[in-house]
Amino acid sequence: MHSPGNITYGLASGGSEDNHVLQISLDESDSLEFSDNAGPTYANQIATTDVLSFGTYRIKAKAAGCENADEEVITGIFVYSYGGDTNSNGMTDNNEIDIEIACSAPWMIYLTIWTDYEDEDHYLNVTNEIDMREFKEDFNAVENFYEMGFEWHPDEVRYFIVLGGEEITLWDYTDEDFIPQNGAQFMLNLWHSDEKWDGSGAGDYPKSDTSLYVDRFEYWSE
Secondary structure, eight states: OSSSSEEEOOOOOOOOOOOSSSEEEEOOOOOOOTEEEEGGGOEEEEEEEEEESSSEEEEEOOOOSSSTTTBBBEEEEEEEEEOTTTTTTTSSSEEEEEEEEEEEEETEEEEEEEEEEETTOOOOOOEEEGGGGTOOOTTTTTTTTEEEEEEETEEEEEEEEEEEEEEEEEEEOOOGGGGGSSSSSSEEEEEESSSTSSSSSBBBSSSSSEEEEEEEEEEOOO
């Protein structure tokens, strides 16, 4: 089951809402409450048909915003695969490299790397929360397009963003035990969280349509 929404394709690029190549949306709902259709299970999402692997993933996008302060919607930019146990640790492989942006805190970028997952009490991941105001005081990912992404290597994941024409490293992670090794699909999604990621309480379902806009996506294999 997925939240109501649409995926539409434009014909040109240029970095504005009216000039994009991809739009992923969640439709508003006055009937859905805080806990309804919550979590990535109900995401509106798109994925590559090919399984990708080590290399550079680069996207220029504008995250989805929320019209009302009590709402919460998460934009996801990530690679993902699930199943098997190639590292023989008794947990199901959950290979995932995430960039997530919450409409309640559009100045933050949430970075997470997963390798294994069984349930809410058994999983392996590392995470980092970046306050982008340290780099750009007026940073706002739901109002502007930004170029960002990650380099995925067998022994390293380096997240980056481009600000003022300069590529800035956000996080360079090098512990091989927590770096995904399995091929994965590149995915984009949009979903409702019933908790606001800025820590201010419950997050309502959006009462106005909201969209993730993508200007371009590029991948270079290692």
